[in-house]
Amino acid sequence: MGVQRGRDLLLKVEDGAGFSTVAGLRARRLSFNAQTVDVTDSESAGRWRELLEGAGVRRAALSGSGLFRDQASDETLRAAFFSGAILTYQVVIPDFGTVTAPFQVTALDYAGNHDGEVTFEIALESAGAVSFAGL
Template sequence: MVAQKGKDLLLKVDEAGNGGFVTLAGLRTRRIAFNAETVDITDAESAGRWRELLGGAGVQRASLSGSGIFKDAASDAALRQIFFASRVAPFQAVIPDFGTITGPFQVTALEYGGEHNGEVTFEATLESAGALVFAAL
């Protein structure tokens, strides 16, 4: 992957669950992280006392996060409603020259802030809640 514009990494939500993903408005920063837990199977007979791991056995997860400003009431309301309902909803991350990650996520944090002489900002964190699908671009 060559250098890309940060604004091209998009976080989208399908609030209705009908396959119509809409970009969350006003995101200034976005991030997606993938993690996999390891399962240690090291025992007394492990070669040279080196750790051994059991491939494919750990839990995988992804987290999406973003911060910025809401440019319209609809995107603010959609994210807020999903959070307060503790609902798992379809989200999608579009990563330029890489692909899309689509699947169920739960909004685990929603924070609002603002300076006396500035705009109201928000930060949101989403955690995967099921199998994710990767599609190359």
């Protein structure tokens, strides 16, 4: 896989008729994390830490920032935040695949300078199983 343009990393939200791109995003980030379960005891070889395979909580986090360009996607995100709804989102990673999962909007920030446009930042946390489909 060669170098890819950052703008091709897309965040999409299910809108009932499929997935629509969240418009206006200038930056997007997808992170995967897993907690570990430490099972080290006094009989661990060389007192090295031991971890329990397959245990712990896994999660995915999405974040993005940008400006308002599409009233429909702006309203979808705003409504999801204020209602606490869990919607299905999809991240398209160019020449790699798609990640699809239910997420909840955990932060929605608005900002603006007197001589510039209104911008927003959004953070989402996974709320269920995450699936990956390769291209």
